[in-house]
Amino acid sequence: MTKELLIVIDTQSVSLSEIQRTPDKISGKIAGEPFSYLIVSEKDGWIVLQDEAGQQHRIYLSATDTKGRRTLMMPCHDVTICAASNQRKGSALASTTASSPMPGTVQSILVKVGASVKAGDTLAMMEAMKMQIAIPAPFDGIVAEICVAEGQQVPEATELVKIEKTHV
Amino acid sequence: MKPIRTLLIANRGEIALRIIATCREMGIRTITLYSTHDAALPHRAAADQSVHLAGETLAETYLNMDAIIAIAKQTGADAIHPGYGFLSENAAFARKVVDAGLIFVGPPADVIAQMGDKITAREAALKAGIPLIPGYNGEKQDAKTLAEEAKKIGFPVIVKASAGGGGKGMRVVTHPEAFDEALAQAKGEAKNAFGDDRVFVEKYITQPRHIEVQVFSDCHGNHIHCFERECSIQRRHQKIIEESPSPALSPALREQICSTALNIASAIGYVGAGTVEFILDIDGAFYFLEMNTRLQVEHPVTEMVTGLDLVRMQIEVAEGKKLSVTQAGLKLRGHAIECRICAEDPDRQFMPATGTIEMVGHPTLRHVRLENGYIAGNAITTHYDPMLAKLIVWGETREIATDKLCQSLQDVVFAGIKTNRSYVQRILLHPCFISGETYTSFVVVHADALAVPPLSNAAQKLAIAAYLCAKPRYEAGAYHAAHHQIESIWLSSALAGFRNVS
Numbered sequence: 001m002t003k004e005l006l007i008v009i010d011t012q013s014v015s016l017s018e019i020q021r022t023p024d025k026i027s028g029k030i031a032g033e034p035f036s037y038l039i040v041s042e043k044d045g046w047i048v049l050q051d052e053a054g055q056q057h058r059i060y061l062s063a064t065d066t067k068g069r070r071t072l073m074m075p076c077h078d079v080t081i082c083a084a085s086n087q088r089k090g091s092a093l094a095s096t097t098a099s100s101p102m103p104g105t106v107q108s109i110l111v112k113v114g115a116s117v118k119a120g121d122t123l124a125m126m127e128a129m130k131m132q133i134a135i136p137a138p139f140d141g142i143v144a145e146i147c148v149a150e151g152q153q154v155p156e157a158t159e160l161v162k163i164e165k166t167h168v
Numbered sequence: 169m170k171p172i173r174t175l176l177i178a179n180r181g182e183i184a185l186r187i188i189a190t191c192r193e194m195g196i197r198t199i200t201l202y203s204t205h206d207a208a209l210p211h212r213a214a215a216d217q218s219v220h221l222a223g224e225t226l227a228e229t230y231l232n233m234d235a236i237i238a239i240a241k242q243t244g245a246d247a248i249h250p251g252y253g254f255l256s257e258n259a260a261f262a263r264k265v266v267d268a269g270l271i272f273v274g275p276p277a278d279v280i281a282q283m284g285d286k287i288t289a290r291e292a293a294l295k296a297g298i299p300l301i302p303g304y305n306g307e308k309q310d311a312k313t314l315a316e317e318a319k320k321i322g323f324p325v326i327v328k329a330s331a332g333g334g335g336k337g338m339r340v341v342t343h344p345e346a347f348d349e350a351l352a353q354a355k356g357e358a359k360n361a362f363g364d365d366r367v368f369v370e371k372y373i374t375q376p377r378h379i380e381v382q383v384f385s386d387c388h389g390n391h392i393h394c395f396e397r398e399c400s401i402q403r404r405h406q407k408i409i410e411e412s413p414s415p416a417l418s419p420a421l422r423e424q425i426c427s428t429a430l431n432i433a434s435a436i437g438y439v440g441a442g443t444v445e446f447i448l449d450i451d452g453a454f455y456f457l458e459m460n461t462r463l464q465v466e467h468p469v470t471e472m473v474t475g476l477d478l479v480r481m482q483i484e485v486a487e488g489k490k491l492s493v494t495q496a497g498l499k500l501r502g503h504a505i506e507c508r509i510c511a512e513d514p515d516r517q518f519m520p521a522t523g524t525i526e527m528v529g530h531p532t533l534r535h536v537r538l539e540n541g542y543i544a545g546n547a548i549t550t551h552y553d554p555m556l557a558k559l560i561v562w563g564e565t566r567e568i569a570t571d572k573l574c575q576s577l578q579d580v581v582f583a584g585i586k587t588n589r590s591y592v593q594r595i596l597l598h599p600c601f602i603s604g605e606t607y608t609s610f611v612v613v614h615a616d617a618l619a620v621p622p623l624s625n626a627a628q629k630l631a632i633a634a635y636l637c638a639k640p641r642y643e644a645g646a647y648h649a650a651h652h653q654i655e656s657i658w659l660s661s662a663l664a665g666f667r668n669v670s
Contacts, residue, residue, distance in 0.1 A: 021637070026636050028636070030628070037637075049637065060529065076590050079631045081632070095504075105549055128522075157521070
């Protein structure tokens with residue numbers, strides 16, 4: 001394992017250094033601050049670590065998802081972690097289109113090409129899992145293109161409506 | 169008396185498995201149904217026989233009355249259990265089942281129809297002397313009449329547009345002096361929004377709780393109640409957490425609300441498992457909402473505090489047997505809490521989540537029940553309800569049960585898909601939940617406190633350490649890639665590299 005690593009935890013970038021991994025210990029520095037845990041057990045995704053006060057913590061760590069992230073099932077918090085290099089590409093695209101947040105059916109398109117919209121205006125309605133989901137405009141702009149038809153089934157992250165920014 | 173030897177379950181997921189469990193104890197053969205999307209779900213494999221329902225839509229599959237009845241006939245079923253949702257409160261289906269010479273595990277069709285219609289249900293409640301939310305919904309619309317009616321109802325009242333919706337033309341009035349002005353505003357808004365300025369006036373419940381009473385009746389005129397459940401923790405009218413007993417009821421109020429529910433059951437000649445829902449006001453007044461003529465999602469809460477098996481009782485009643493328990497023989501013991509685990513993302517406006525279940529996890533504490541419809545490898549799609557499972561715990565006290573449920577959500581984690589797991593934990597740890605200040609507005613009022621908290625320093629360290637701990641094995645391609653191969657992974661050569669990490 002490399003000794004230096006840049007990761008993204010939830011939405012925060014964190015730099016790690018001096019990472020040491022032996023069969024029974026993990027240690028290193030998080031933004032310069034040291035940490036050290038004994039590895040008590042690691043099996044089937046369940047990890048038991050012992051902190052310096054002797055307290056043991058049992059957590060499940062998921063396999064990576066399609067976006068290269070892993071989720072830690074911590075108390076009151078599902079923490080996502082990925083290597084900074086794995087961070088989702090294509091965010092530039094997302095800034096000019098409203099995309100489907102999840103797979104579902106396009107119920108209705110509420111805007112026409114040429115219409116001006118304000119950030120948060122509902123562009124379209126989708127239906128998924130018996131729920132109606134409003135697709136908001138990501139910013140102020142003019143509707144440039146409608147990319148889908150009403151009634152169409154779409155996978156996640158499909159471009160629904162393209163918008164041109166009115167002011168930068 | 170007609171014994172049930174083979175039961176067709178016209179449902180899917182966790183409730184189908186729940187019914188199968190009781191049938192196996194009773195020696196009843198089970199038939200389940202599965203759509204193409206559900207071919208890998210455990211409710212197919214767990215039954216004695218499972219039949220494919222062709223088609224894409226619900227109307228072609230789980231709501232296809234004629235196809236389901238035909239399958240029941242072909243497979244030699246004596247009875248159909250509808251579970252909850254789908255066809256469970258469909259009077260036409262209940263009638264068709266009986267007309268086909270089969271037993272419908274539920275109340276008679278006309279009772280379903282009567283309680284399914286809001287107007288006839290209210291009429292039935294009125295006739296039985298059950299309190300309804302006081303209100304005025306008359307033709308006279310002048311300010312004087314409405315103000316007098318508001319006084320009769322008692323403040324606070326809410327003025328609502330008759331044609332309304334979406335909060336327009338709606339005003340809460342706390343004092344009689346403020347009534348005229350509020351009425352004028354509401355009427356003005358209603359006129360603008362709906363072109364109709366008619367309004368109605370209703371008692372405004374400031375801190376409502378959702379209290380429901382489980383009732384059970386046989387076809388020999390015996391009716392019992394199995395105490396209450398409180399289901400005030402809801403989001404957009406979807407229940408999230410349910411418990412019994414309610415922290416809001418004194419023994420006297422419990423007796424009053426439960427006997428009221430019993431009155432309605434006997435007044436309408438109810439048969440089977442039913443639930444009478446009430447709104448409870450802060451002053452102890454309660455009002456009839458509706459009656460559900462089926463087994464509820466949250467029925468295990470009642471089972472945990474009474475020791476009853478409600479599915480067994482449903483089947484016995486459907487066979488024509490007398491209830492095997494009496495009211496005097498029922499005791500409410502300890503405290504039970506249930507939470508619904510749903511595929512949704514609480515951090516993104518509760519957007520439904522999809523994906524593949526990587527690992528469910530299993531309860532490790534005593535008196536914890538997991539009612540779950542899925543196994544690792546199952547795909548969660550947008551075709552069905554986002555509820556994946558229910559986790560139900562019993563404890564000697566409410567405090568113990570709450571702690572155990574919170575702990576159990578560290579055992580049952582549903583990895584691989586976004587769920588409301590951690591959100592439920594945040595509710596359970598909220599001081600107002602702990603103190604029993606549970607009103608139907610809970611998740612809205614406490615929205616900020618229930619949002620995902622910033623990661624503490626200690627939690628961030630631990631998370632990073634856990635991530636790094638598993639990293640080498642993951643990079644070696646051995647990280648529980650296929651769940652059923654876990655044992656062999658531990659013996660595989662991939663682990664050799666793991667020992668050599670610097």
